[in-house]
Every structure is written in C-alpha cells, then in structure tokens.
Amino acid sequence: MTVLFDTLSGRKIDPVRPGSSTVGIYLCGVTVYDDVHIGHARTIVVFDVLRNHLERTGGLSVRMVQNFTDVDDKIIARARAEDTTAAAISGRYINRYHDELNRLGVQRADVYPRATEHIGDMIHFIEDLVRKGVAYRSENGVYFAVSKFPRYGALSKKRTDDLQLGARVEVDETKENPLDFALWKFASDEPTWDSPWGAGRPGWHIECSAMSTRYLGGDTIDVHGGGRDLIFPHHENEIAQSESRMDGEFARIWMHVGMVTIQGEKMSKSLGNIRTLNKVLHDWGANVIRLFCLSGHYSKPIDYSEENLSESLARWRQIEACSCELAHAARKGALGDDAYDKAVAATDNDDNDNDNDNDVSDTGAEFDWALDHDLNTHLALVALMRLVSDTNNKIAGGTLNAGWASRAGAELSRMTGVLGLTIPEMTEEYCMSIDAIVAERNTLRMNREYKRADEIRDRLAAQNIEILDRGGGETVWIRREPVCGDAGS
C-alpha cells in the first residue's frame, strides 16, 4: 500500500480508495508565458514517478490531468511586447513544454486541459457559487466571499485574522473583504469572453476547480498537487470555491513539492536565478536531472548546484556501468560459457550459497517499500545503488554468473523504469560489433602491441565506449551517455 502525506490533514493517506483500482491525479501545471525551468521540472518529475509507481508497482490505473494556464496578465503582456496574440504566446510555450518534458522522459498526462477552452465550465461554476450566495458581483468583477467558507485557511494553516493583518497587497475597496478573490474579472481589452456579469476574463483559481471537476469525474479527487508555493492562495482558494459548490471534500490528498533553490534561495524571476529546463537538459542530460530531482524527499527544497548535479552524474555513471556489466555477463552466459558458470557456481558454494537470489528481490522490495512510504525517492535510490554495488561486488569476487546477471538486470531496468531513467537500448548487432573491436584490441594486447591497442581504445572512447580491462584477458565495455557538465552556472 502506498501512502502520501496530505498537506491538509497532516496525515499519510492511501491514494487508492477502498475497492478501487484507479487513481485520479490533478497536477497544477504552468502558466505558459515563458520557458519551463528546473523548478517546474522537479514537480513534474515527482508526479511522474508517483504515477509510474502506482501503475507499474501497484498495478493501478492512473488518470493524470495537468492544466495549462493560458490566459493570464503575463501572457497578455508578453503578447503586447511581441506584438502578437496571447494565443500565439501560449501556443508557443505549450509546444516547448511538450518538447522539453518529453526529452526529460516524462510520460504524457492523459489530458492537458487549457483554461481558454473551458470558459463555459468556469462560468457555470461561478453561477453556481453566486446562486449559493458565496460569491457576489462588484464593480470590478465577481468575487468569492471568503467569510462564507469557515474552513478558509485550513490548508495553509493560516487564520483569516492573520492574513488580514499581514496583507501587503493594496486593498481593493470594492471587495467586501480584502481576502475575497476574483472568480471573474471585468476587462475590455482582448482577450475577453462574455459572461452573465459582463465581458472579462476568469480569475486564476477557478480554472483548476472547473477543469479538475470535468476531467476527474466531478467527485472528490484522489491526489491534487503542485509546487509548495501554490498552497496559498491558489490551492486554498480552490478548496474554498470547490467545496462550497460540491458540499464535499475536494481532494483526498494534497501533495506539495518543495522548491528548487539556488544557493539556498528560491528560484524566481525577480532574483534572476532561473535555470531553464532547456539549458539544464543540455548541460546534464535527462537522467542526471531526474536523479537530481529525486535525490531528496520531494517535500523539501533541493539546491541546484554544480556539486549536487555532479553527484547525480556520478550515480548515473555507476548505473550505466552496472547495466553494461550485467548485459555483458548475460551475453556471456547466453553464449554457453559453461566453464565460466561452473567456476562461478563452485565459488558460490564457498560463501552463503543461495542467498544471491534473495538479494535481488530484497533490494527490489526495499525499493518499492521506499516509494510506498510517501514516495521516498531518496531511499529508493539507495536501494537501486545497492543493487549496483552488489553487482560490483560479485564482479570483483568473480562470482557474477549469468543467472544472477539476468535477474539483477531485469530488476535494474524495472527500477530505472519506475524512476523514468533511460538506459539507451543497444541492438544485438551493435553489441557484437563492439565485441569484435574489443576482441581485436585484446589480440593486440596479447602481442604487446600496446600503442595500436590504445588507439583502438581512444577510437572507442570517441564513440562514448569505455573500456575496462579485467584480469585473465577479459574486457568489458561500457556505453556512456555524453554529458557536457555545467559550465560555471
């Protein structure tokens, strides 16, 4: 059973309802007026892993909905600045979003609803709220009356009194209460939509309430999440408006992902410390970024730094090497190297003979256990790395046999699959061609023609193939994913 920490109740809750085999997840996506950055990416990667874990390990069917906010003052401002339309701006960034997240290895959501395509739903939603007497029309728009929702502040653990005292915003005198938030804003400049109250645009929060209702069955959502910074006011307001309308619980679990920081400070436009996903992807590659995003618990901040990324790179290098080692051992077994396996079996008997098989499944269980417990990816990574180091131990001890290699190989690819890491596929032909070159080099080495042997090694290195010479004339090669490394970020 998987449990996730719910921000609202402070408890760990099973995202799966009793008797159900499906989980509905709504992830608050991005406002598409600029490039996606590593902070957005972390949130999305976390939810991607959650989804993989529920689907692959839990055998559940996950419905993933992620919105695009494509109507917003910033989009409009940007459109003006570029002398184009808001739709052109949002379209451009949505395309980039898909392209970059695809490169990051993120599985596509089932639906990507856009605010502008659901104006009708939002209007109906607001009408219901007005009818219920929790929303009112004023000079500048239609507002939600926070005073009509006693639980307001429950998610962000704020009392409405405190909020009023601390308000730094300029108070809009036309509102009944400074905390009231806009459901519909009157506007005359494009883009606008007609509504029963007048032409204008929807407020920000209403889109998520309307679209999550539409795409996740209209009942209580299983998991609703996003970045920590959305807790207030965005999610708080969503709860207020949605629960006022449906008279029930809006979401069973509120899951919030910590910020990505730069030297301890939140990444933000105003500080000018944004690292775009595009750039980071170019510098480190998808696997290293994902390992970085998963290196700490999702609820805590992680610091984007050269050191931290390098550590993730080192981890990735080990995983890569392990995968090639296992493939190598499995190939050798497949070729019927009986003498080899027998020799290994003999060695195996010396120490704790048959606990080898258990090691693999134990490590797999440890991995699953970690993810089951509030998606503890850090601990899951520890399990993954243990499989790597167990393999290395066997290699060093000369006890790596084909059977273990194939089991460990399968487990490794299962784990990396859940984490969304991609080890490049290698065709049989490719492996054989590299094997042939390696054999040629080994012949040269036996003849002490080291200079020519080193040339071959260099040539392979240029193709990102690393050569590991082992005793007994055995050589293993490892395919490396090229990574630029971060040049002085």
Add this chain to the structure above:
RNA sequence: GGUAAGAUGGCAGAACGGUUAUGCGUGGGCCUGCAAAGCCUAUACAAGGGGGUUCGACUCCCUCUCUUACCUCCA
C-alpha cells in the same frame, strides 16, 4: 509583523525511542601493459544552543538562536 517548515559528520541526505544509514569526498592498498572503472580498507567525536520526559533521544516536549518559504504572480 503573522504563519509554516527546517537546523544531522568536509558536502549531499534518510530512517528510527535503544542496532553501521547511504552516496560523494579524502588517505592507503588490490586489480591493469598503462589507464579507467571497480573492489578492499581507513577516515567522520554526526546530530544548532539550553532545559525536560525516559532505564535510554538524532528521534518526544519546552525554550532560545538561526535558515528558508508563504502572507502579491509563482512549480
């Protein structure tokens, strides 16, 4: 000013009321034609300060200090 979260060994970062986290780094060794990778071994008094609860606390409670986030758009 209000609210919340957090302070773990050189760095990163978990779990847990009593047992080695783990990884990176660093020293030494093994392996190699040389490398690289890996293995072995060593290294770390670890728990922000002060109280308390307990047979026993890094883990629970109080307090102080500091950090970050949120209170405006924000993943």
